[in-house]
Amino acid sequence: MTDANGAPAEAAPQIRMQVLAQYVRDMSFENMVAQKGLQGGDVQPDIQVQVSLDARKRSVEHQYEVITKFKVTSKNKSGSAETLFLLELDYGGIFHVENVPEDQLHPFLLIECPRLLFPFVRRIISDVTRDGGFPPLNVDTVDFLALYRMELARRAEAQKAAQPVQ
Template sequence: MAENDNGAAPQQPAQAAPQIKMQVLAQFIRDMSFENIVAQKGLQNGEVTPDIQVQVSLDARKRSVANQYEVVTKFKIQSRNKANNNDPLFHLELEYAGIFLIDGVPEEQMHPFLLIECPRMLFPFVRRIVSDVTRDGGFPALNLDTVDFLALYRQELARRSAEQQQPAATPVN
């Protein structure tokens, strides 16, 4: 065995981590609904102070083709007028899906990969759609804050863990 300058044997190169390949094969709006409630009820004079609430949920499933997965991001956005009895202003629901070809991800890491990395790839397109729809619907364009999909994933794991730890309710006779 050869020695290097300091007299020690050269180190063997570390084994390379598996090469992860991810390709977005398709992305599309699966379902969308926008309701301009202000326009439906008629405009009323008064101050408008919007309160916007965004709910995000995710879904992923393996497709019948090898290494293909479908990931769906679901956004439910409600805007209410804080200055006027919390009256609704608009309601937007969007399901945006992506078809991904994923190779090299270990099976035990696939679930978090699908629910963290794939939605990160889709989010800029969701943000643009929400902005365009709210602007075209008669409101100032809504630019969604970046969603922390890692935190969302951890919250869901914690919720499921807490759900499993609660004792099942026993019927009372």
């Protein structure tokens, strides 16, 4: 390839990413059915999953910590709509990332890194719900790109609403 002047274009360095560590940062599971002594007879669960993401630079060069936060709430559809269980999981990863352009680093950290962590999060949620006395919950795949775009749109709306009217 050549640039506009006919000189050979310099190849962009290849992006490097390595997962250095992954871990449960915080987890909580509350089985309301067992706590309240409710009978499991007429239970039709309505499951809501909320996902949020956070990323920050670490003190070591090219290292970033990415945290995926899942809040899973199951309520009974029939009858009183009581909460059956509540699971909160903060799952983190430490990533070594090189050669990502600065303007693309934020989306890279909040889309690609959580995508790598997600299978482990799904497994933990499945195991915890099963061990908590419920059928294993296999969380649907999360579209982290769509989640990122929704967050950008939400921030743009909030910024627009915060501007004074002239």
